[in-house]
Amino acid sequence: MHAKPTLSRLPCRRWWIVFALALLPLFAEADDDQPTPDTLTWTVPFGVGGGTDVWARFMSHWMAQSLPSHPAIVIDNVPGGGSITGTNLFYTRAQPNGEEMLVTSASTQFPAMLEDPRVRFDYAKWTPIIAAPTGxxxxxxxxxxxxxxxxxxxxxxxxxxxxxxxxxxxxxxxxxxxxxxxxxxxxxxxxxxxxxxxxxxxxxxxxxxxxxxxxxxxxxxxxxxxxxxxxxxxxxxxxxxxxxxxxxxxxxxxxxxxxxxxxxxxxxxxxxxxxxxxxxxxxYALQKLLLVPKQVDARLLARYRDGAKALMTNEDFLAAARQQVGPYEPVVGEVAARQLASAMELSDARRQWVVDWLKDRYGVRVVTR
The missing domain is CATH 3.40.190.10 (Periplasmic binding protein-like II)
Incomplete structure (x- = not known):
């Protein structure tokens, strides 16, 4: 009878394959345990004091507490062009390393829906961490x-x-x-x-x-x-x-x-x-959005979304949110992604209706791509 091969009798090349496979879970676990960045920068393409700025500052406080490394979150206000200026800047400069995020609002979404030629950003290239309705x-x-x-x-x-x-x-x-x-x-x-x-x-x-x-x-x-x-x-x-x-x-x-x-x-x-x-x-039904570039590592994105989900069961956050932003339930993760994709759709006929209404009623000429 032939002796059953043991690890010591395996050819050298096969032994290294077995050893590497055995270590894979350890490496994966170590990678999953990596903390979020120590500092996050949230670009807010609006001036200080408006509704989006108020929401961003409120959410940054709670998100910092909810994320594993409790990062410092820096709010970078870049107003101009009704939010188009700062959003264009984020789109061209943000790196997909998870350290940079964008806060948008209706003033950002509407020009994209209307195909404003000043818009150089594409919502399809971003993915939401959390979305909040507002009144x-x-x-x-x-x-x-x-x-x-x-x-x-x-x-x-x-x-x-x-x-x-x-x-x-x-x-x-x-x-x-x-x-x-x-x-x-x-x-x-x-x-x-x-x-x-x-x-x-x-x-x-x-x-x-x-x-x-x-x-x-x-x-x-x-x-x-x-x-x-x-x-x-x-x-x-x-x-x-x-x-x-x-x-x-x-x-x-x-x-x-x-x-x-x-x-x-x-x-x-x-x-x-x-x-x-x-x-x-x-x-408004999906008004405030916290977005990251779509290329952000899936595990880091999951960590951010888990931090947002944890807030939904945090009674202190919920009480503060009711006081600060109203009794609106945020939307997180893939649900937010699906709703955002649907919300950004506008038919050519309805887009043209808006263009004609603004021109005929207010003399505002809206140029579309």
Whole structure:
């Protein structure tokens, strides 16, 4: 009988193969245990004080605690072009080493959907770690009244200004809402942030303003409490059936959809409402995004997403989030990736409708690729 080969009797080459295979789990485990980078840089393509900046600073604090190495997170504000400038810069310079991340908002997503030629970035080249829906509130100067009907009547009769960043940015659905309600609100473009728009309102230069929930809580609530501002409507939130319903952060405020659909002859099938709904879905139902280049190592990406998922069961985070950004449940990982891919879709016909509306109503010429 032939003796059964033992490890010592295996040919040298085969022995090294067996030895290497035996060590593979050890190397894999060591690699998986590598910590996240000590420092992360989050590019925020908006000015300090706006809704996206507030959200980024809030989330960076909690993400730093949730990640294994508790990295220092540096917020790099790069405003300009309604967020296009900083996002283009990130797209061309960010390395796929996991140390650089991007925070985007509707003002970034909308120009990409409209195929703005200034856009040099491609959402398909990024992958989300976490996405957060948000709400928002339109509020007015107290001279327009205190009750919804009275305010709407006065806004239809008395022209007033709305300080905006760009015609294709975060405020575009709000501007569309004003138009659909027949309000005599005229946009003034050129604000560097929503925070700057709020300051124009506080100085009395604008009769109406809009802020997302986080900025509203931090900066507008004191104005309401002191009688310097009156809330008019919220944008609402989207339920599981895709219908816009009342925002749980503002349950006593009607939504724009309620006000619009209450008008004679108005319908969810109206083209204008369909366009509003589309941009609401992409810009608000999935509004704040923390993204990394798609080439980031899959194990490091999983570590970041696990850190984000852990926050969903962290009671301290959830309590702080309800206070800071409202009662909205973040979306993490592959679910966020699927929703983002869907949200960024816009048909050629609907894109052309937006282009024609901006040109005919406001004289704004939108060039598309």
């Amino acid at each position: 928002g509130v339109v509020y007015v100067q107290p001279r327009f009244g205190k009750e919804t009907g009275e305010i709407l009547d006065n806004l239809r009769e008395e022209p007033t200004k709305f300080a905006m960043q760009t015609p294709t940015g975060l405020e575009m659905p709000v501007m569309l809402a004003f138009d659909m309600l027949g309000l005599a609100v005229e946009p003034v473009f050129g604000m560097r942030s929503r925070g700057e728009g709020r300051l124009a309102f506080e100085r009395g230069e604008a009769g109406v303003d809009f802020q997302t929930t986080s900025a509203y809580f931090s900066s507008v609530t004191p104005l309401v409490e002191s009688g310097q501002a009156v809330p008019l409507f919220s944008l609402g939130v989207m339920n599981d059936e895709g219908v816009i319903v009342r925002d749980p952060a503002f349950p006593d405020l009607p939504t724009f959809s309620e006000l619009y659909l209450a008008q004679p002859g108005a319908s969810r099938d109206d083209v204008a409402y369909e366009v509003f709904h589309k941009f609401f879905a992409s810009g």
